[in-house]
Amino acid sequence: xxxxxxxxxxxxxxxxxxxxxxxxxxxxxxxxxxxxxxxxxxxxxxxxxxxxxxxxxxxxxxxxxxxxxxxxxxxxxxxxxxxxxxxxxxxxxxxxxxxxxxxxxxxxxxxxxxxxxxxxxxxxxxxxxxxxxxxxxxxxxxxxxxxxxxxxxxxxxxxxxxxxxxxxxxxxxxxxxxxxxxxxxxxxxxxxxxxxxxxxxxxxxxxxxxxxxxxxxxxxxxxxxxxxxxxxxxxxxxxxxxxxxxxxxxxxxxxxxxxxxxxxxxxxxxxxxxxxxxxxxxxxxxxxxxxxxxxxxxxxxxxxxxxxxxxxxxxxxxxxxxxxxxxxxxxxxxxxxxxxxxxxxxxxxxxxxxxxxxxxxxxxxxxxxxxxxxxxxxxxxxxxxxxxxxxxxxxxxx
Amino acid sequence: xxxxxxxxxxxxxxxxxxxxxxxxxxxxxxxxxxxxxxxxxxxxxxxxxxxxxxxxxxxxxxxxxxxxxxxxxxxxxxxxxxxxxxxxxxxxxxxxxxxxxxxxxxxxxxxxxxxxxxxxxxxxxxxxxxxxxxxxxxxxxxxxxxxxxxxxxxxxxxxxxxxxxxxxxxxxxxxxxxxxxxxxxxxxxxxxxxxxxxxxxxxxxxxxxxxxxxxxxxxxxxxxxxxxxxxxxxxxxxxxxxxxxxxxxxxxxxxxxxxxxxxxxxxxxxxxxxxxxxxxxxxxxxxxxxxxxxxxxxxxxxxxxxxxxxxxxxxxxxxxxxxxxxxxxxxxxxxxxxxxxxxxxxxxxxxxxxxxxxxxxxxxxxxxxxxxxxxxxxxxxxxxxxxxxxxxxxxxxx
Numbered sequence: 001x002x003x004x005x006x007x008x009x010x011x012x013x014x015x016x017x018x019x020x021x022x023x024x025x026x027x028x029x030x031x032x033x034x035x036x037x038x039x040x041x042x043x044x045x046x047x048x049x050x051x052x053x054x055x056x057x058x059x060x061x062x063x064x065x066x067x068x069x070x071x072x073x074x075x076x077x078x079x080x081x082x083x084x085x086x087x088x089x090x091x092x093x094x095x096x097x098x099x100x101x102x103x104x105x106x107x108x109x110x111x112x113x114x115x116x117x118x119x120x121x122x123x124x125x126x127x128x129x130x131x132x133x134x135x136x137x138x139x140x141x142x143x144x145x146x147x148x149x150x151x152x153x154x155x156x157x158x159x160x161x162x163x164x165x166x167x168x169x170x171x172x173x174x175x176x177x178x179x180x181x182x183x184x185x186x187x188x189x190x191x192x193x194x195x196x197x198x199x200x201x202x203x204x205x206x207x208x209x210x211x212x213x214x215x216x217x218x219x220x221x222x223x224x225x226x227x228x229x230x231x232x233x234x235x236x237x238x239x240x241x242x243x244x245x246x247x248x249x250x251x252x253x254x255x256x257x258x259x260x261x262x263x264x265x266x267x268x269x270x271x272x273x274x275x276x277x278x279x280x281x282x283x284x285x286x287x288x289x290x291x292x293x294x295x296x297x298x299x300x301x302x303x304x305x306x307x308x309x310x311x312x313x314x315x316x317x318x319x320x321x322x323x324x325x326x327x328x329x330x331x332x333x334x335x336x337x338x339x340x341x342x343x344x345x346x347x348x349x350x351x352x353x354x355x356x357x358x359x360x361x362x363x364x365x366x367x368x369x370x371x372x373x374x375x376x377x378x379x380x381x382x383x384x385x386x387x388x389x390x391x392x393x394x395x396x397x398x
Numbered sequence: 399x400x401x402x403x404x405x406x407x408x409x410x411x412x413x414x415x416x417x418x419x420x421x422x423x424x425x426x427x428x429x430x431x432x433x434x435x436x437x438x439x440x441x442x443x444x445x446x447x448x449x450x451x452x453x454x455x456x457x458x459x460x461x462x463x464x465x466x467x468x469x470x471x472x473x474x475x476x477x478x479x480x481x482x483x484x485x486x487x488x489x490x491x492x493x494x495x496x497x498x499x500x501x502x503x504x505x506x507x508x509x510x511x512x513x514x515x516x517x518x519x520x521x522x523x524x525x526x527x528x529x530x531x532x533x534x535x536x537x538x539x540x541x542x543x544x545x546x547x548x549x550x551x552x553x554x555x556x557x558x559x560x561x562x563x564x565x566x567x568x569x570x571x572x573x574x575x576x577x578x579x580x581x582x583x584x585x586x587x588x589x590x591x592x593x594x595x596x597x598x599x600x601x602x603x604x605x606x607x608x609x610x611x612x613x614x615x616x617x618x619x620x621x622x623x624x625x626x627x628x629x630x631x632x633x634x635x636x637x638x639x640x641x642x643x644x645x646x647x648x649x650x651x652x653x654x655x656x657x658x659x660x661x662x663x664x665x666x667x668x669x670x671x672x673x674x675x676x677x678x679x680x681x682x683x684x685x686x687x688x689x690x691x692x693x694x695x696x697x698x699x700x701x702x703x704x705x706x707x708x709x710x711x712x713x714x715x716x717x718x719x720x721x722x723x724x725x726x727x728x729x730x731x732x733x734x735x736x737x738x739x740x741x742x743x744x745x746x747x748x749x750x751x752x753x754x755x756x757x758x759x760x761x762x763x764x765x766x767x768x769x770x771x772x773x774x775x776x777x778x779x780x781x782x783x784x785x786x787x788x789x790x791x792x793x794x795x796x
Contacts, residue, residue, distance in 0.1 A: 211664025212657035222645040228626035259610035266609025273717040288609040319671040
């Protein structure tokens with residue numbers, strides 16, 4: 001097992017709990033991706049994966065009592081790069097850099113913040129992602145698993161995280177915090193291992209994949225399965241189903257945003273219903289479609305289509321606690337909980353966690369809910385997070 | 399040109415303005431599909447189609463002054479069967495039968511109600527649909543047009559309707575009323591031919607396909623284009639792209655409904671996140687997905703995939719007035735207008751017609767807007783229409 005907390009140039013060994021370097025000028029942690037391996041990992045579905053390896057990052061220092069740990073669980077298209085940069089020349093920082101860092105809402109001067117790449121991570125070809133999934137080599141055949149990779153669930157992501165944390169001597173989480181698919185992991189943590197979790201923040205989250213959500217997720221899988229290059233997932237020796245993956249990512253982006261965002265982009269790129277190309281030729285598409293496609297094509301370069309199918313399935317199978325009945329599962333929660341759905345979210349609408357929050361209140365639990373204002377849709381909880389920093393900070397001081 | 403208003407058994411000639419028979423017991427008009435042909439139809443895009451033929455239906459009697467006409471314009475997956483039955487044994491009536499008929503909100507004892515199949519109508523293989531589109535024979539080649547069929551617009555649907563009405567001696571509409579894509583035609587009518595239109599009701603409608611809507615519509619086209627059987631639209635001599643069409647229809651149904659509907663279906667069919675099939679095998683899908691797919695497969699049987707692409711494009715190119723600038727176009731409106739968006743509509747959200755309504759008010763026009771309550775989503779304006787009958791009836795008496 002490789003464990004690194006180190007500077008950009010050095011990877012320390014397992015016993016080196018040195019802090020990530022801080023670029024004081026930019027108040028930005030410089031971080032490095034580490035790897036954690038679990039042998040003979042048994043999935044929630046009862047299958048054994050001979051070896052799983054996932055990447056992880058950390059920000060801040062683990063204290064002596066090891067009780068200042070905040071776990072960040074990432075969203076569907078994300079990975080463990082939640083904050084900081086790998087090097088100063090990086091054009092972007094981790095996705096929640098606005099709220100994770102020295103003096104920020106999730107204060108790395110106080111907390112040891114850690115984040116882990118999911119199994120079947122979508123960005124498997126991103127050099128900064130380490131994951132195990134259908135694109136990984138199946139040791140039994142020496143070839144990529146493809147659809148022979150077992151179905152994995154949100155609980156499996158949680159269990160990998162727990163093994164990593166345990167390997168670091170950690171047995172308690174000051175908080176677990178995550179957006180979207182990360183919220184699923186956060187709430188499942190609070191039920192699966194209640195004695196671990198003191199605080200749980202679900203951002204743009206869900207208590208379960210209800211029928212609407214389960215059906216809605218399937219539309220993300222459909223374009224991939226329709227791509228002639230998909231070939232039931234056996235495309236690793238041939239051309240991958242890029243067109244299907246791109247169409248899927250286009251839909252995911254649409255689902256994650258609200259009309260305002262698209263209409264602002266439309267203004268910027270000069271979109272008009274009176275464009276001559278789409279009127280003259282059915283094969284041409286409106287400029288806003290071309291914009292969306294170009295964006296998806298760029299993102300698709302580091303992604304794997306089968307991994308997307310596995311993440312869709314993990315989310316479809318999600319019910320917090322993974323024991324069927326949400327109400328009973330929530331009885332186990334010991335953590336203080338905070339739910340932050342977004343008012344304009346079209347993907348995981350507020351009603352979903354409102355129900356979960358109410359079930360917790362009905363059971364006498366300490367739960368709060370605040371609907372995030374804003375017009376960013378689902379992404380109010382990711383790209384729009386800076387506006388809501390104070391809410392998160394206040395809860396962490398509870 | 400075949401013009402029929404007749405009973406189920408007889409088709410009268412062009413001069414026979416006899417009323418449709420009424421099944422008094424059920425208060426249900428018995429209707430028949432008629433056909434109207436226009437030669438050398440010139441599209442909004444400037445292309446000539448040698449011959450277009452569309453189906454149409456009517457309910458009620460045309461009065462001597464020919465000033466009691468209400469035109470009903472249909473939605474994306476619909477056709478001119480807005481009310482009544484073709485024969486008493488039909489399992490369902492026309493989609494707005496709850497509000498069209500003797501003594502109903504759109505009272506056929508008073509009004510002559512007429513509805514016309516769109517060009518490139520989706521249900522081209524439905525024996526009760528008559529349309530011209532990419533599946534029609536191109537007289538120049540003797541084979542289906544495929545993608546050689548010209549792009550058609552909402553304005554073209556309007557112009558075909560106007561030709562039909564003119565052929566019947568009609569030159570004024572007491573009202574034009576339509577849901578969804580039908581609302582686009584209704585509002586375009588009021589701008590294109592303002593002297594014709596006295597009242598316009600836009601139900602679950604839009605003033606224009608803004609960038610968000612244009613991009614959103616493209617996801618309906620994507621699965622078809624990805625289907626290996628699509629072959630750039632040249633599939634009429636081989637296997638059609640049924641899987642792509644089914645995936646598209648699944649998404650359309652999802653977009654047209656609200657979570658409550660899916661979750662009620664989920665309860666009825668015993669959907670659960672703990673189903674063993676999807677956990678054990680990535681190739682299996684949750685029961686709610688299977689339900690959605692089965693429904694789409696049944697609908698796909700009478701539909702054509704290329705026609706769907708053309709309807710997507712017609713909607714993508716829509717801006718009321720088809721002159722680019724909506725604000726200026728709306729200056730032409732002479733009709734009293736009523737906008738009825740649905741509160742839970744995820745497809746054409748209320749903001750769209752709220753903007754249009756405000757522009758009309760700002761120009762001193764007589765416009766009303768009422769947001770339909772209910773949890774049916776977009777379909778609040780179709781399957782849920784009976785709840786809103788009084789609103790429509792009141793406006794028609796204005």
